[in-house]
Ligand SMILES: O=P(O)(O)OC[C@H]1O[C@H](OP(=O)(O)OP(=O)(O)O)[C@H](O)[C@@H]1O
């Protein structure tokens with residue numbers, strides 16, 4: 001990884017969602033989450049590292065009692081295609097038992113990652129599982145689940161920014177961009 005490569009990736013991309021739209025959408029999502037679960041004292045789990053930016057923007061809007069923790073699993077590992085092998089780096093803690101659990105992630109694409117998280121959390125005895133994602137990718141394939149809360153539906157292209165990487169770069173961007181030809 002190097003700076004030149006990062007700039008090459010950026011030049012071969014275009015903005016699809018502005019920073020203002022990201023902010024507004026997260027505010028609306030927070031309101032929907034508040035309506036659904038503010039009485040539940042939920043356990044909110046952020047999926048590292050893609051959900052870091054989304055989590056940092058959403059959490060301050062969730063102004064009701066909750067518990068926060070993180071989990072970490074990956075299947076793309078800095079590539080633009082998901083592999084079949086899911087790698088857990090930090091599994092959920094035992095504290096999910098009997099809890100309403102809300103999992104935050106940056107993107108639900110094929111849904112394999114969120115489905116693996118849901119299955120594990122429910123198998124550990126959670127009372128209810130919900131998911132919130134900044135974006136859901138519109139693809140032709142059937143998905144094992146749909147998000148309960150979603151900021152944006154994005155086209156079937158590789159997207160990055162707002163916590164999502166492109167070849168390991170640009171998680172720090174305040175906008176959502178999509179790769180174009182030649183990246
Ligand atoms: O719906 P799916 O097709 O399963 O893809 C979604 C997952 O892919 C990305 O994670 P990645 O494995 O790239 O790890 P990262 O969070 O470190 O970027 C993203 O953060 C989601 O967790």
Ligand SMILES: Nc1nc2[nH]cnc2c(=O)[nH]1
Pocket residue numbers: 076082107108109110137157158159160164165166
């Ligand atoms: N950064 C990023 N991660 C993903 N994981 C699954 N799809 C995507 C995508 O389009 N962008």
